[in-house]
Structures are given as C-alpha cells and as structure tokens.
Amino acid sequence: MTEPEAGRARLLEGGPIAAEIRAAVAEDVATFTASRGRPPGLAVVIIGRDAPSTVYLEQILRGCAKVGIAGRFAELEGQATEASITSAIRDLNDDPTVDGIIVQMPLPPSIRLRAIVDCIDPAKDIDGIHPLNAGLLRLGYDGFLPATAHAAVEILRRSGIEIAGQDATVVGRSAVVGMPAAFLLVREDATVTVCHRRTRDLTEHVRRADIVIVAAGRPGLITGEMLKPGAVVVDVGINVVDGRLVGDVDFESASRVAAAITPVPGGVGPLTNALLLTHLIRAAERQGRDALALISGDSA
Numbered sequence: 001m002t003e004p005e006a007g008r009a010r011l012l013e014g015g016p017i018a019a020e021i022r023a024a025v026a027e028d029v030a031t032f033t034a035s036r037g038r039p040p041g042l043a044v045v046i047i048g049r050d051a052p053s054t055v056y057l058e059q060i061l062r063g064c065a066k067v068g069i070a071g072r073f074a075e076l077e078g079q080a081t082e083a084s085i086t087s088a089i090r091d092l093n094d095d096p097t098v099d100g101i102i103v104q105m106p107l108p109p110s111i112r113l114r115a116i117v118d119c120i121d122p123a124k125d126i127d128g129i130h131p132l133n134a135g136l137l138r139l140g141y142d143g144f145l146p147a148t149a150h151a152a153v154e155i156l157r158r159s160g161i162e163i164a165g166q167d168a169t170v171v172g173r174s175a176v177v178g179m180p181a182a183f184l185l186v187r188e189d190a191t192v193t194v195c196h197r198r199t200r201d202l203t204e205h206v207r208r209a210d211i212v213i214v215a216a217g218r219p220g221l222i223t224g225e226m227l228k229p230g231a232v233v234v235d236v237g238i239n240v241v242d243g244r245l246v247g248d249v250d251f252e253s254a255s256r257v258a259a260a261i262t263p264v265p266g267g268v269g270p271l272t273n274a275l276l277l278t279h280l281i282r283a284a285e286r287q288g289r290d291a292l293a294l295i296s297g298d299s300a
C-alpha cells in the first residue's frame with residue numbers, strides 16, 4: 001500500500017494483495033496436484049477469437065499457468081448457435097479434469113444470457129453467475145461470488161478499512177458487479193444505498209457515504225466535489241479514453257478529498273484475477289471431495 005502525500009488519498013493497490021493471494025493459491029495447487037495426480041483445471045468458453053474480452057481472458061489463463069493451474073480455451077466459432085454453446089458447456093460440466101468454467105462476456109447479441117448461464121454446473125461456476133450462486137449470496141450462504149464484486153469488497157477488508165456500521169453507496173446495479181457488491185457490503189454490516197442510471201440525485205447519495213463503490217462504466221462520473229471528505233473510494237470501472245485506461249472516478253479531484261482510493265489500472269482489476277484463482281482451487285477441492293465420497297460409498 002502506498003502512503004499518501006499530504007492532501008492526497010492513500011492508494012489502495014490491488015497488485016501486492018493479489019501477489020499474496022497467488023502465492024497462497026500456488027501452494028494449494030501444488031498440494032492438490034500432488035494428492036490427485038492432476039492439476040486443477042479451468043476452461044474458458046470463448047465464442048470467436050476477436051471478442052473484446054479476449055485480452056482479459058488471456059490474462060486469466062496466464063495467471064493460471066503461473067500458479068500451476070491447467071487453464072485452456074474452449075473455443076467456439078463466432079457464428080456458434082445457442083445450442084452448440086450449451087452443448088459445449090455441458091461437455092465441460094461432465095469433464096472430470098475441468099473444475100471451473102468461465103464464459104466470455106458479453107455474449108454475441110444473438111445468444112440469450114439466461115440460456116447459457118443456466119446450463120453451467122453451479123459447482124463449476126467460479127465467477128458466480130449461475131442463479132443458484134446468486135441466490136446463495138442473496139441469502140448470505142456460501143456460494144461462488146462474482147469475482148469483481150468480491151474484489152471490490154476484499155480490497156477494503158485486506159486494506160484494513162472498517163466496513164461494519166459505515167454508510168456505503170454503490171453506484172451501479174448490474175447482476176455481476178453492483179448488486180453482488182451491495183449484498184457483500186450488507187453482509188459486512190454496512191448500511192448500503194444502491195444507485196443506478198435512474199437515481200434522481202446521485203451526488204446526494206454519494207456525499208453521505210463513508211465508502212463508495214463505483215461500477216457504472218462512465219468515465220469521470222464521480223468527482224472529488226461529490227465525495228464526503230475522508231471517504232474511501234473503490235473504482236471498479238474500466239474505460240478506454242484517448243487510448244488510456246481510466247475508471248469511473250475522476251482520480252485527480254477525488255484523490256484530494258478521499259482518505260483512500262483504488263487506482264485504475266492497478267486497483268480492483270489485479271485482485272479480481274487472483275480471487276478467481278482462489279474460487280477455482282476451492283471448486284477443485286470440493287469436486288475432489290464429492291468424487292472421493294462416491295468412491296468410499298461404492299466400497300462400503
């Protein structure tokens with residue numbers, strides 16, 4: 001964590017936390033591989049190589065390779081039908097060497113999200129998009145969390161930011177980021193407001209927050225003038241402006257008012273990828289246990 005200059009917010013960097021997490025995952029992967037005789041496996045379903053998220057997905061596979069996870073693309077052609085995608089996912093559900101499945105998002109416009117999401121085995125759904133995992137989160141049970149929302153809250157926890165009892169405002173209510181981040185904050189005992197594009201007075205809700213998580217996909221949406229002095233700001237946004245990667249928060253003005261802020265890039269992003277690996281090893285260990293339970297059942 002970088003110490004602040006006078007009048008500047010403390011920088012909450014995801015990189016060092018991600019490195020710690022990856023080191024722990026590498027140990028768990030080594031133990032798993034030694035005991036099971038195979039590495040944990042991740043399959044990334046990709047529909048057409050030129051999809052915008054390909055770079056991000058390649059990054060995930062590189063992260064897997066570094067810690068000894070067998071990651072691979074399950075590649076379908078760009079014109080693939082819904083039936084061929086669901087059939088490929090079902091094959092991965094049945095493949096005992098695949099412990100986790102991620103599907104490229106956004107899907108091509110002709111493919112219905114729900115049809116794809118519903119057919120992922122919830123036990124292999126390491127990015128928490130299946131309705132079962134979403135429901136478990138909503139009820140406060142232990143399922144797979146969407147990795148980005150998990151990272152947005154985990155960066156606060158691991159940076160020693162108090163969450164319990166704080167007023168938090170989440171800007172964005174998507175199923176993959178905003179809403180799960182809000183549920184996680186509630187689980188951590190924050191008092192949470194969720195804002196969205198129809199919110200009447202965004203500034204009012206942001207200004208009373210001790211913690212602001214922003215996931216709107218709008219560069220510069222949140223400025224320093226909107227923040228309560230001393231607030232903690234987590235910027236989930238990833239936008240390209242003039243060839244540069246920026247978040248949803250105007251970093252320059254916000255870092256003069258906030259007590260702590262995540263940079264973009266280098267904040268939530270690196271932590272998202274590292275947490276995804278922890279979800280994968282957990283899925284692998286769980287499936288291993290189920291398989292072992294069946295074996296001992298057979299021999300009883």
Ligand code: NAD
Pocket residue numbers: 148171172173174175176177178195196197198199202215216217218221236237238239268269272
């Ligand atoms: P989305 O488009 O699905 O949802 C955006 C949300 O923001 C919506 O709920 C919308 O109502 C709200 N919103 C839009 N304009 C607003 C405004 N002017 N005022 C208030 N609310 C407004 O996007 P998403 O998938 O949730 O992603 C959000 C951002 O997070 C994007 O920039 C995306 O690139 C980024 N993202 C980052 C990571 C990461 O690892 N850091 C991962 C996924 C997405």
